[in-house]
Amino acid sequence: MRQQVLVLYLNNSSLDSPVVGWARYDGTGRTRPTTGDGDEPPYRTGVAALADGWRLFQAAQLIPPFPGAEHETSFLKHEFFFDKLDGP
Amino acid sequence: MPTTRQLLDSGQVARFVTHGFLRLDGVVPPEMNAEALGVFAAGLPAVPYGTPLSAAFPVGSFARRLVELPAIAGALDSLVGPEPTVDHHFVHTRQPREGSAQALHADALIDLRFDAFDVQLMYFPQDVTEDMGGTLLVPGSHLRRTNESDTGRYQNLLGQVRLVCPAGTVLVLHHGIWHGGRRNDSDTVRHMYKIRLNPTVPQVRLWDTADLADPAVHEELRRRFPWYEEASGRLEIHNRIRVWRALTADPEFDVDHWATRISNRPTHRSHP
Numbered sequence: 001m002r003q004q005v006l007v008l009y010l011n012n013s014s015l016d017s018p019v020v021g022w023a024r025y026d027g028t029g030r031t032r033p034t035t036g037d038g039d040e041p042p043y044r045t046g047v048a049a050l051a052d053g054w055r056l057f058q059a060a061q062l063i064p065p066f067p068g069a070e071h072e073t074s075f076l077k078h079e080f081f082f083d084k085l086d087g088p
Numbered sequence: 089m090p091t092t093r094q095l096l097d098s099g100q101v102a103r104f105v106t107h108g109f110l111r112l113d114g115v116v117p118p119e120m121n122a123e124a125l126g127v128f129a130a131g132l133p134a135v136p137y138g139t140p141l142s143a144a145f146p147v148g149s150f151a152r153r154l155v156e157l158p159a160i161a162g163a164l165d166s167l168v169g170p171e172p173t174v175d176h177h178f179v180h181t182r183q184p185r186e187g188s189a190q191a192l193h194a195d196a197l198i199d200l201r202f203d204a205f206d207v208q209l210m211y212f213p214q215d216v217t218e219d220m221g222g223t224l225l226v227p228g229s230h231l232r233r234t235n236e237s238d239t240g241r242y243q244n245l246l247g248q249v250r251l252v253c254p255a256g257t258v259l260v261l262h263h264g265i266w267h268g269g270r271r272n273d274s275d276t277v278r279h280m281y282k283i284r285l286n287p288t289v290p291q292v293r294l295w296d297t298a299d300l301a302d303p304a305v306h307e308e309l310r311r312r313f314p315w316y317e318e319a320s321g322r323l324e325i326h327n328r329i330r331v332w333r334a335l336t337a338d339p340e341f342d343v344d345h346w347a348t349r350i351s352n353r354p355t356h357r358s359h360p
Contacts (some may be wrong), residue, residue: 007241008191009315011318020245020317021243021245023241023242023243023244032187033243034270035187035224035240035243035268036192036224036243036248036250036271037189037270037271038190039244039248041244046338055175064102072327073224073232073320074233075238076233076320077319
């Protein structure tokens with residue numbers, strides 16, 4: 001059993017909002033995803049990934065802005081981790 | 089402001105503030121591009137941190153001739169001003185078929201300045217094709233407060249730039265831009281020479297400001313990028329306004345009322 005991981009960054013905290021960023025990690029070793037390897041997102045929304053068999057296992061919490069830093073921007077906020085299991 | 093040098097105009101500086109970089113395609117002449125690889129192979133002399141640009145590179149040296157090319161000198165004059173100091177310089181090399189990319193990162197340390205910034209030059213002496221691992225850039229990422237490679241989890245962002253360029257191209261970068269050397273899947277060694285420059289004067293109206301009121305400046309500063317989340321994208325515009333206010337010494341400047349609306353605290357009592 002090997003795990004494949006898909007990380008999607010969405011436009012807002014809703015799982016059916018558009019994908020704005022993505023990353024893939026492949027425990028099967030069949031592919032070697034890396035930084036800057038494509039311009040086309042694998043799915044248009046988070047729900048589209050569910051429909052293709054990816055299982056959601058983590059979603060970013062909604063955390064209020066830190067007092068005094070309400071206008072600062074930093075990491076992408078709406079991060080969703082999915083996986084697929086491969087093999088016996 | 090004299091315009092005999094190739095100073096940037098306000099639209100170009102607004103583009104720098106919005107995108108976090110400017111792209112100067114093919115501004116280095118072919119004979120210098122041909123010379124560059126030998127210069128890199130021989131090794132560049134070390135420059136102590138903070139050396140004035142005019143003292144860092146001897147007259148006639150490759151690096152000196154590079155920064156004195158009119159388009160590059162004009163961009164530097166417009167963004168960091170006269171006599172910046174050299175922070176450091178380095179030749180970055182991506183080996184053929186090396187297997188992986190650099191993690192997405194911003195250089196140096198998390199940087200809190202809104203009223204000052206460093207500029208980095210990235211010079212590409214070769215034609216960079218799609219498979220040569222040209223630098224990945226994330227437009228509009230430079231004002232995000234993240235520390236170095238903490239962004240390494242992000243592999244691809246919508247609207248990213250995977251640099252493909254002709255020989256002699258120079259990128260002029262804000263210090264905070266998210267970037268990384270991409271995986272080189274070609275059989276060619278790919279070089280990039282980077283110089284980081286620190287300003288020594290206030291970075292206020294250093295460019296050709298004749299077009300400061302041009303509507304194109306507002307249009308540029310309100311630009312969204314495809315990877316921005318809806319909510320954070322609004323904050324990005326707000327933060328650009330803060331930068332533009334500092335660069336123009338205009339504390340009232342605004343775009344679409346974003347900054348004015350949330351700072352309004354009326355002081356006059358209402359009529360009874």
